[in-house]
Amino acid sequence: MQQPTGAGFQPVSPISLVDHPGTQANSARTSASSVVFCDFDGPIVDVSERYYRTYQTGLRAVQTKGSGPPLRVQALPKEQFWRMKRSRVEDGEIAVRSGLPESIVETFLQQVTRMVNHAHLLQWDRPQPTARASLALLKRHQVRLVLVTLRHPRQVEDFLSAHGLAAYVSEVYGVSDIMAAHANRVAQKVDLLKHAISQQSEFSTAAAWMIGDTEADIIAGQQAGLSTAALTCGTRSRSHLQTLHPTALHETLLAAVQAIIHQAQVKAA
Ligand SMILES: [Mg+2]
The missing domain is CATH 3.40.50.1000 (HAD superfamily/HAD-like)
Structure with a gap:
């Protein structure tokens, strides 16, 4: 073999x-x-719905983390998100365009990588x-x-x-x-x-x-x-x-x- x-x-x-x-x-x-x-x-x-919900959930998770003032993060509409994914815009760049500060992007990416294959997201x-x-x-x-x-x-x-x-x-x-x-x-x-x-x-x-x-x-x-x-x-x-x-x-x-x-x-x- x-x-x-x-x-x-x-x-x-x-x-x-x-x-x-x-x-x-x-x-x-x-x-x-x-x-x-x-x-x-x-x-x-x-897989578009799973990817979108992973992104939404990831944004929510980092938004509620930390002790500073609440972040002004707004998830992009699914169509826009998916168009960016298909055009190979990096996940970190999508997060920044959703209002996430650069300093938190790495935490967001780790969150997304951990979550994307979880059963509660695979159901989508x-x-x-x-x-x-x-x-x-x-x-x-x-x-x-x-x-x-x-x-x-x-x-x-x-x-x-x-x-x-x-x-x-x-x-x-x-x-x-x-x-x-x-x-x-x-x-x-x-x-x-x-x-x-x-x-x-x-x-x-x-x-x-x-x-x-x-x-x-x-x-x-x-x-x-x-x-x-x-x-x-x-x-x-x-x-x-x-x-x-x-x-x-x-x-x-x-x-x-x-x-x-x-x-x-x-x-x-
Ligand atoms: Mg494939």
Whole structure:
């Protein structure tokens, strides 16, 4: 087994949800078909409400801390907040624009990092509007769907099960320390994707795609030699994604899946 080398990478056993390699009944059905690697947050999950509430809660928390006079902090409207996030405005800069003094920004950032993966905020995650149709379409065309995410696989499985989506996903590759994931997301994603590819020995990844919504996904796909599909429905703007030169740029996961399947059908014809 090829060991990942990137700093901070903490491999954790992948979770197999359906057609695990070696399950005879399923491997025969899928061995000739293709594999799609896909990020979780962004393509499948709409995380905007969680991120916004984390930001609001973080502001409230630092506002009530300390013994000085109350801070005049005003959370920005969600639309403005999300537009800034997608344009890669730093969290600290967003906090300053919300009225937070520079001297308290670091405390705010620590607060946000601690909170963002807590259960009471994770409950605000929702499936993207096209998630179910996209996953069902892949399944119908016998495409193996492997999720590659900087979340813990159990957290991903819980979400998929809660929303009746687990049957569409073959495997989930994640990390054990979700806090470490904040350090260098690109290097971690590169290592995790390479690791996931190395484990697909019973399946052909020659024509595989990597679908994602951030630079980490696109760079990881490119470094692994895969075709890459960048989605604009997630946490990065179209103009930012364009600078990464993905193979394809789509608004939603469904549009990407339809294009990938269409392309495979044209090639096979
Ligand atoms: Mg993402």
